[in-house]
Amino acid sequence: DAKTTQPPSMDCAEGRAANLPCNHSTISGNEYVYWYRQIHSQGPQYIIHGLKNNETNEMASLIITEDRKSSTLILPHATLRDTAVYYCIVVRDYKLSFGAGTTVTVRA
Amino acid sequence: DGGITQSPKYLFRKEGQNVTLSCEQNLNHDAMYWYRQDPGQGLRLIYYSQIVNDFQKGDIAEGYSVSREKKESFPLTVTSAQKNPTAFYLCASSIEPHSNQPQHFGDGTRLSIL
Numbered sequence: 001d002a003k004t005t006q007p008p009s010m011d012c013a014e015g016r017a018a019n020l021p022c023n024h025s026t027i028s029g030n031e032y033v034y035w036y037r038q039i040h041s042q043g044p045q046y047i048i049h050g051l052k053n054n055e056t057n058e059m060a061s062l063i064i065t066e067d068r069k070s071s072t073l074i075l076p077h078a079t080l081r082d083t084a085v086y087y088c089i090v091v092r093d094y095k096l097s098f099g100a101g102t103t104v105t106v107r108a
Numbered sequence: 109d110g111g112i113t114q115s116p117k118y119l120f121r122k123e124g125q126n127v128t129l130s131c132e133q134n135l136n137h138d139a140m141y142w143y144r145q146d147p148g149q150g151l152r153l154i155y156y157s158q159i160v161n162d163f164q165k166g167d168i169a170e171g172y173s174v175s176r177e178k179k180e181s182f183p184l185t186v187t188s189a190q191k192n193p194t195a196f197y198l199c200a201s202s203i204e205p206h207s208n209q210p211q212h213f214g215d216g217t218r219l220s221i222l
Contacts, residue, residue: 034210041216043114043200043213043215045213046211049208093206094139094156095167096153099150100150
């Protein structure tokens, strides 16, 4: 599976949009980009995934560049409950593999 | 509500003892998975099951065993052969195996050695 690179941490103001970048320059044509988040001592929570097109659901939007080498997760209106570690992963089959992720801290 | 239930939340094991972690789902998912999460090492796949009465080893199956007698249930036994069992264990399920449907996780069981 392709490796992903994320910044180790970022802060966000409550009520503002949070834009989380992810690089996956070695992604292959049939690999999807997934985003999960994990709050301390809880299981990972699925957020969104996509292949080529931009995707939006009730939690977030996923913007994938045309060359698919990077993507951005957008939390439109961050709340304190969005404070978590966010994982960007590339998945071709069933095996998930989380790296270090981005620790997002939403501040009041 | 539909979801994945793992129990217990915390578990302590004595040296030489086998322990079983429970995972139940009411999502009607065919595929179920067990992962282990250690600090600084991300998530590693222990076992997975695509359908009832079938399961395959993941990357770190040694010292673990599973069964899949019912669609809803996928218990994991940590045997005494597992020399470093202290970790956070996560169970997940997905609609079908080998697809691009997301895996959904339970809230984990934290296992510690006494």
